[in-house]
Amino acid sequence: MNAEFHPEAEEEFIEASLFYDLQLLGLGEGFISELERVTKLLVEKPMIAAQIDETFRRLPLNRFPYSLIYSIEPERIWIVAVAHQRRRPGYWRSRIER
Numbered sequence: 001m002n003a004e005f006h007p008e009a010e011e012e013f014i015e016a017s018l019f020y021d022l023q024l025l026g027l028g029e030g031f032i033s034e035l036e037r038v039t040k041l042l043v044e045k046p047m048i049a050a051q052i053d054e055t056f057r058r059l060p061l062n063r064f065p066y067s068l069i070y071s072i073e074p075e076r077i078w079i080v081a082v083a084h085q086r087r088r089p090g091y092w093r094s095r096i097e098r
Helices: 007-023 027-044 091-095
Strands: 002-005 056-060 066-072 076-084
Touching: 002 007, 002 027, 007 027, 007 076, 007 091, 027 056, 027 066, 027 076, 076 091
Parallel strands: 002 076
Antiparallel strands: 056 066, 066 076
16 A cells, blocks of 8 residues: 555645745755655554545644545545644545545
8 A cells, every 4th residue: 555645635744844844954854754754654563543534534743734535545645734723724625535
């Protein structure tokens, strides 16, 4: 199984890493490393995070106020958002095709 990012989640990831790099050189790289660590953890242990509804789970990052919002599908971990924990809760639901 592998992890795949929704295109808008990938955009959020890039924007956040650029923002952190503007704050302090190298901090963006720290964000990227943490996101990679958490993504690898999801692939190894997909059930690790708290369920937020019947389909989606939320796993917070360490050191950064972001969470990965994802679903477990037969062939992949589908990451639909790299969501800031204090902004616009649930905004990512518009990305879901039902």
